[in-house]
Amino acid sequence: MKLYEIFIRAKSGLNHRHVGSLHAADPQMALQNARDVYTRREEGVSIWVVEAAAITASNPEQSEAWFDPAADKIYRHPTFYPLDEEVDNM
């Protein structure tokens, strides 16, 4: 059986979020298993399944080279603008 990564939309309007993985022989089985494993307690309204092998991931060993340089460039963050009070949650 193949490994599938499971993404669930908690309610309409929200993004699908990665919730875990499971084994299945084909995509339909993965969907059905995801329904039973991850949405039994009303956790979602939509499911995506993706074969884990189809995901191209960044290499954890290179995470310093990839991500650390972002830490000291504060000028890249849009934090220097005053925001109107009506704009919440930025």
Next chain:
Amino acid sequence: MKKAIKHYLLRLADSSLTQSQRLAEWCGHGPFLEEDIALTNVALDLLGHAKLFYEQAAEISEQDVSADDLAFLRDVDQFRNPILTELPRGDFAYTTLKQYFFDQFNVLLYAELMNSQYQPLAEIAEKALKESRYHLTRSRDWCLRLSLSTAEAKQKIQSALDDLYFYTPELFETDDQLKQLLADNVMPDMQALKQQWQQQVDQLLQQCQLQAPTSGWLATGGLRGEHSEYLGYMLADMQFLQRAYPGCEW
């Protein structure tokens, strides 16, 4: 009329309860973790359906009984389920095919029962139908998957079909009380339902490239309380706690 309705509610409740109990036996024994969860999930859905039917039966009962009393304190000859649902769980192919026959039956039946003149039954059917539709998708997909995969899987599901096929006509059996309910538009015409069911089943068997057996022993008796020897063992397991510790709760 009340007596006939209670008789039919028990038929429906006992069918779901025994089917649920057989599925629940897979708990911890499923072929793999995800399927183990899924099987017991379906078992819980069916237990929920049984509970609704029992509660309604208890409500219209002349004696002061609860849903639990009906499930746990009746004996073999008082159960009204068809023999199909009390058969041992067998291997996974056997469980899968048995589940498909049951799901296909329930989906067609509940869709009809939603139009029942007996309102409580129509309401339960509407609730149960949603879940049964999902069960059907699952069991149908599994039948296809097993039939069209390895030679061993195909052989197992073919042998399940040979064993189970002639237990299915009993699903559509009626008696004088049920005929009265048909006349009163409480339940649908089971012969018409059987035709729809047969059409769906034939179609799936064809897709699965499976051959239905042409002759065999035709199961009958559940509606009259005449059961196979398996039901007694199941009830012994299922009812033990209430029998040994009457009224026990947790």
